[in-house]
Amino acid sequence: MPAQQRRFSRSSLKWLAALTTVGLLMGLYYFFRPPLVPLGPPTVISRLEWGAQAPDPRLQSEAGPEVFNTIVIHHSAMQLYEGPRDIQYTHMHQRGFLDIGYHFVIDGWGRIYEGRSLAVHGAHVKEHNAGTLGIVLMGNYEEIVPAAEPLARLKWLIRELMQRYPITHLAGHRDFLPGQTVCPGKNLEPLLPQLAADLGLQFGAGGYSGPEPAAGPTASPAVSPPSLSASEASSR
Ligand SMILES: [Zn+2]
Known part of the structure; x- marks a missing residue:
């Protein structure tokens, strides 16, 4: 029909x-x-809240006093709507890291997530992970411009960390490895000197005193170093 x-x-x-x-x-x-949900006052979303995978036990065995003097800013080079779970999966299951490499993640809306334990070195700047605290902003700032809210939350977070650690310097990833990485991107990196000035910090990699930060007076006797996986030991 x-x-x-x-x-x-x-x-x-x-x-x-x-x-x-x-x-x-x-x-x-x-x-x-x-x-x-509305952002509300700044806060740090815990690993439990964002459903982090437990770190490899070899990382936990490293826990001890870590003295940070430099904040290192990264971009994820991923999509804005991705988050700490995506980074942790990539780091642990594709790169062989023992946990997410960064100590904090700030997403495209400015929400702050707890990353790797602050008791251990990060895995975010190749051969410069001692004493450097890694914060990553979600997004690819080679291509897009950072929004105001994540930047404001970043400043808040650094101020909080300055209460806890003798932070003297702020740098972008590429300041440690010129020519080897564009991270945190051409649209974010130029904002960092002013951010450092606003916070009363020096800009750049000049504060690095590695390979190991000096042990504080209350530090316990040296413990045997952890056997990090090869990929993590030289990460990023
Ligand atoms: Zn980076």
């Missing part, structure tokens, strides 16, 4: 168009949706 077939066909097309429209709208909402 050709007439009925034509009617059926037109009806199907209408449904297809409707479903496509709904699909497009859902896609647009997914990419541009607001945060599920």
Whole structure:
């Protein structure tokens, strides 16, 4: 029955168009949706809250006093809507790290997540992980410009850390490894000298005193160094 077939066909097309429209709208909402909850006052979302995987036990055995004097800023070079779980998965399951490499993650909306334990070295600046505290901003700042909120939260976080550690310097990843990485991106790196000045810190890698930070007066006798995986020992 050709007439009925034509009617059926037109009806199907209408449904297809409707479903496509709904699909497009859902896609647009997914990419541009607001945060599920308002940001509220700055706080750090714990590993438990974001569902972190437990670190490799070899990392926990390293726990001890770590003295940070330099904050190192990174970009994730990933999508804004990704987060600490995506980074941790990449670091542990694709790069062989013992945990997420950074100490903190700040997502595209400015939410701050606890990363690697502050009792251990990060794995974020190749051969410069002693005494350097790694903070990563989600996003690829070679391509996009950082939003105001993540930058404001970054400043808040650094101020908090300055209460706890004798931080003297702020640097971008590439300041430690010129020519080897563009991290944290051409649109974020130029903002760092002013951020350092606002915080009363010096800008650049000049504060690095590695390979190991000097032990404080209350430090316990040297414990045997952990056997880090080769990939982590020279990470990034
Ligand atoms: Zn980096």
